[in-house]
Amino acid sequence: MIDSFDVELFAKSYSDKSAKEILKLAFQHFSDNLWISFSGAEDVVLLDMAWRLNKNINVFSLDTGRLFPETYRFIEEVRDFYQIKIDILTPDSRQLEPFIKEKGLFSFYKDGHSECCEIRKVAPLRNKLSTVKAWVTGQRKDQSPGTRNHVAVLEKDNVFSSETNVLYKFNPLANMTSAEVWSYIRMMEIPYNALHAKGFISIGCEPCTRAILPNQHEREGRWWWEEGTKKECGLHAGNLIASNK
Numbered sequence: 001m002i003d004s005f006d007v008e009l010f011a012k013s014y015s016d017k018s019a020k021e022i023l024k025l026a027f028q029h030f031s032d033n034l035w036i037s038f039s040g041a042e043d044v045v046l047l048d049m050a051w052r053l054n055k056n057i058n059v060f061s062l063d064t065g066r067l068f069p070e071t072y073r074f075i076e077e078v079r080d081f082y083q084i085k086i087d088i089l090t091p092d093s094r095q096l097e098p099f100i101k102e103k104g105l106f107s108f109y110k111d112g113h114s115e116c117c118e119i120r121k122v123a124p125l126r127n128k129l130s131t132v133k134a135w136v137t138g139q140r141k142d143q144s145p146g147t148r149n150h151v152a153v154l155e156k157d158n159v160f161s162s163e164t165n166v167l168y169k170f171n172p173l174a175n176m177t178s179a180e181v182w183s184y185i186r187m188m189e190i191p192y193n194a195l196h197a198k199g200f201i202s203i204g205c206e207p208c209t210r211a212i213l214p215n216q217h218e219r220e221g222r223w224w225w226e227e228g229t230k231k232e233c234g235l236h237a238g239n240l241i242a243s244n245k
Contacts, residue, residue, distance in 0.1 A: 005029050007156050007168060014153050019172035022153050023050055026136060026170045033133035035060055038086065040071040041193055041203040043138025044078060045184050046173055050136065051082050060087040060128060064120035065096075066205035074193040081191050089124040096120070106207060113208060113223050120205075129160040134168040142177050143202065143219060178218065 014022055026034050027050075035058045038047050050057050061075055079086050096119055108116045129135060139151050157169040173181065178201070185192050195203055199211030201218035212221040 005168065007154065011152055011154050016175070017153070019046070019049055019176060020053070022170060022172040023053055023136070026134060026154075026172075027054055030134040030168070032058070034058065035128075035132050035135045037061075037135055037137045038075075038078070039138065039203070040067065040075050040078075041138075042178075042181050042185070042196070042201075043173070044190055044192060045176075045181050046136065046138040047078065047082070048184075048188060048190050049172070051084065055084075057084065058087070058132075059084055060089055062121050062124060063088050063090050064205050065091060066120065066207060068195060068203065068206045068209070070194045071203060074191065077191050087128075089128055091120045091124055092127075095123060108208065108223075109225060112226060126160055129157070129167055130162065130165060132167070133165070134170065136170040136172065138173050139171045140173050140176055140178070140181070 010025060014025060017025075036047055036050050038044070038059050038061045040061060047057075047059060063072075075086060075088075078084075099115070099119055103111075103115075135157070141149050141151050151171050151174040153172065153174045154168065154170045157167040161167045184190075193200075193203055199213075200209065200221065201212055202222050203209055204222055208223050210221050210224060212218060
């Protein structure tokens, strides 16, 4: 089925479809070659929807080594709740150890988060995605008006595709709002990260994430010492830039 996948045609015809319909399309065309990205935050909604369509879903999660204790516990809770395997991706020590030795554990407060994110998140993800044909993320347009307001429901992944492997990316929750996501969580009574009850909305690494105040946008709790237009770690930034042109 993969050879018949016309990404531009489907992106247009599915732009206003429901998350469930987009996931059905993904499973129809990619089946065992489809992987769900689970961050340990509110994208548990994505995982739940996918699991209800296919109990044998492939799931991976990035462990940067700097996550909150609550996030680690939540990942295990989700593993037990759905009785699924979660492939945990970790940084390559051959890259991480020299970086820490040279710059320490908190260099990102001085020179930005890009280098640390590249080693702890982007590189492990690139390695994983080089072995698959399609992946699914929980990105939503309302997560960051400055960078994600043009998130496509599906696209060719221009960041992680290679000359030998064309990679497709599905964003079924793109058109959902935060309110709709939380309505789903409450209605379906699925687990969620305990940090959400403590004012944390967008949850990443512990040194780079903090709770937000009322009326602040959720991404203001991420890399708060940097400009608001740079609040991406590199996992999606390349595709987001392309979609905004």
